[in-house]
Amino acid sequence: MRVALTGADGFTGRFVADALAAKGVACIALSADLCDPAAVERAVDATDFDRVIHLAARAFVDVADWRAFYAVNQIGTFNLLDAVARRKPGARCVLASSAQVYGPGAQGLIDEQAATYPANHYAISKRAMELGAALWKDRLDIVVARPFNYTGVGQATQYLVPKLVDHFRRRAPVIELGNSWVKRDFGDVRSVAQAYAGLVLEADVPPVVNICTGTVSSIDEILAMLTTLSGHSVEVRTNLAFVRANDVPVLGGDATVLRGAVPGWAPRPLIDTLAWMYGHAAD
Numbered sequence: 001m002r003v004a005l006t007g008a009d010g011f012t013g014r015f016v017a018d019a020l021a022a023k024g025v026a027c028i029a030l031s032a033d034l035c036d037p038a039a040v041e042r043a044v045d046a047t048d049f050d051r052v053i054h055l056a057a058r059a060f061v062d063v064a065d066w067r068a069f070y071a072v073n074q075i076g077t078f079n080l081l082d083a084v085a086r087r088k089p090g091a092r093c094v095l096a097s098s099a100q101v102y103g104p105g106a107q108g109l110i111d112e113q114a115a116t117y118p119a120n121h122y123a124i125s126k127r128a129m130e131l132g133a134a135l136w137k138d139r140l141d142i143v144v145a146r147p148f149n150y151t152g153v154g155q156a157t158q159y160l161v162p163k164l165v166d167h168f169r170r171r172a173p174v175i176e177l178g179n180s181w182v183k184r185d186f187g188d189v190r191s192v193a194q195a196y197a198g199l200v201l202e203a204d205v206p207p208v209v210n211i212c213t214g215t216v217s218s219i220d221e222i223l224a225m226l227t228t229l230s231g232h233s234v235e236v237r238t239n240l241a242f243v244r245a246n247d248v249p250v251l252g253g254d255a256t257v258l259r260g261a262v263p264g265w266a267p268r269p270l271i272d273t274l275a276w277m278y279g280h281a282a283d
Contacts, residue, residue, distance in 0.1 A: 001025045001026070001050050001051070001201065002025070002026040002028055002048060002049045002050050002051075003020055003025055003026070003027055003028065003049060003050065003051050003052065003053060003200055003201075004028050004029075004030040004044075004047050004049035004051070004052045004053070005017060005020075005027050005028065005029055005030060005052075005053050005055065006030050006031070006034075006052075006053070006054045006055055006056035006080065007054070007055030007056035007057065007096075008027070008029035008030070008031070008055075009029070009031075010055060010056070011152075011154050011155050011156075011189065012055055012096075012189055012192065012193065012196075013029075013055050014154070015152070015189050015190055015192070015193035016053060016055065016193040016196050016197060017029075018193065019190075019193040019194045019196065019197040020197050020200075022197075023197055023201065025197070025201065028047055028048065028049050030043055030044065030047050030049070030052070031043065032044075034056060034072050034075075034076025034077070034079055034080060035071050035072060035075065035076055035079070036079075037079045037082070037083075040076075040079045040080055040083050041079075041082075041083040041086075043083075044080070044083040044084055044086075044087045045083075045087055049088065049091075050088070050091065051091055051092040051093070051094075051200050051201075052080075052084055052091060052092070052093045052094065052200075053093075053094045053096075053196055053200050054077060054080060054093060054094065054095050054096060055096045055196075056072070056076070057072060057073045057096065057126075058072045058073055058122070058125075059122065060122075060158065066121035069121045069122050069124075069125035070121070070125045070128070072125075073122070073125035073126055073128075073129050074125045074128045074129045074132065077095065077129045077132075077133065078129075078132055078133075081093065081133060081136040081140060081142075082136070084140060085136055085139040085140050089139050089140070090139070090140065090141060091140055091141065092140075092141040092143065092200055092205075093133075093136075093140050093141065093142050093143070094143045094145055094196060094199050094200045095129065095130070095133055095142065095143065095144050095145065096145055096147065096196075097126045097127075097129065097130055097144050097145060097146045097147075098122070098123060098126045098146060098147065099146045099147060099148040099149075099185075099210065099212070099253060100118060100120070100122060100123035100126065101116045101118045101123050101126055101127040101130065101146060102114055102115075102116055102117070102118075102146075103115075103116065103117030103118055103119050103123070104117075104119050105117055106251060107249070107250055107251050108250055108251070108252070109214065109216075109250075109252045109253060109254045110210070110251070110252070110253055110254060111210070111253075111254040111256065111257070112146070112206070112208045112209065112210055112254075112257055130144050130208075137207075142207065143199055143200075143205050143206070143207060143208075143209065144207060144208045144209070145195070145196065145199060145209055145210075145211050146208065146209070146210050146211065146253075147187070147192055147210075147211040147212070148184075148185040148187060148210065148211065148212040148213075148252065148253040149161075149184055149185055149186050149187065150186065150187035150188060150189050150191075150192045150211075151186060151187070151188070151189065151273065151277070152188055152189030152190060152273060152276070152277065153189075153276060153277055153280045154189075155189070160219070161186060161222065161274075161277070162277070163175075164219075164222060164223065164226060165226065165274065165277045165278055167234055168226045168227075168229075168230040168232055168234065168278060169230075169278060171230075171232050172234060173234065173235060174234065174235045174236075174237055175234050175235070175236055175237070176236075176237050176238070176239035176242065177219060177236055177237075177238065177239065177242055178238070178239065178242030178243040179219075179243055180218065180219040180220045180223070180236060180238075181218055181219070181220055181249075182218060182219065182249060182250075182251075183216035183217060183218045183221075183249065183250045183251070183252070184216055184217070184218075184219075184251055184252060185212045185213050185214075185215065185216055185251070185252030185253050186213070186217055186222070186270055186273070187211070187212060187213050187267055187268075187273075188267065188268040188270075188272070188273040188276075190268065191213075191265075191266075191267045191268050192211050194262075194265060195209075195211045195258060195262060195265055196211070198261070198262030198265055199261065199262065202261060202262055202263075204261075205261045206257055206261055208257075209257050209258050209261055210253040210254060210255060210257060210258060211253070211258060212252060212253025212254070212255050212258070212267075213252070213253070213255060213267035213270075214252065214253065214254060214255035214256075214267070215252065215267075215270075216250055216251070216252040217270055222270070222274065223236065225270070225271050225274050226274060226278065229271075229274060229275055229278050230278060255267070
């Protein structure tokens, strides 16, 4: 089995490559300018593969160039699917979407049947990708993965958990945050990678699957874990610029479908993830 992987050099991609290698599967990096259909077709034609995991995307939601979200995440994915359908009809294609498609009104543990109300350009582009990808389902075996928050070594400090870990590593006296009491689903990138590997390899996989832990933790709880791990305390100050109006108290994913689709899969405990990140940063 040979799996083509877009975004292989990204934060998630290198862990997905490791997860595939651990299963004895050849992982082939597939790299092209997704906005250039001819370049995508050349790259696909030059790659020997059986199945595809598509991770490459514009991801950080605060980027001001909103047009790039649609150019890459939506149209770029369509370019890829079109090329793959010609090169390898019937191939399994696992597409990385986002739990952000459920929208800011979602709360509790969300399952795959929940309504979608994307509310920023990134989330809208991902939902548009999902909808448009269905037009290739007669030629490809398409699986949409909706990952919730996840983190790990190598994630940039513009994201919340690496920002927290960095403050403790530097033994900073103060950190500015928004609503630290909200509870969210925080996964480990290594577990997420194992989920992607399972979704591309298992024989029978549902068309839409949440990648999540099925549990939630508050930022306050993460701060307490890091305090225990580091022996350092950080003063938390509320920055109104980080406070989201009408923040829902609890938002996480229901992992029932994922556990059924990938037998034996289980998320790593958050304390293990934080210890890995803190210990790596301290090396």
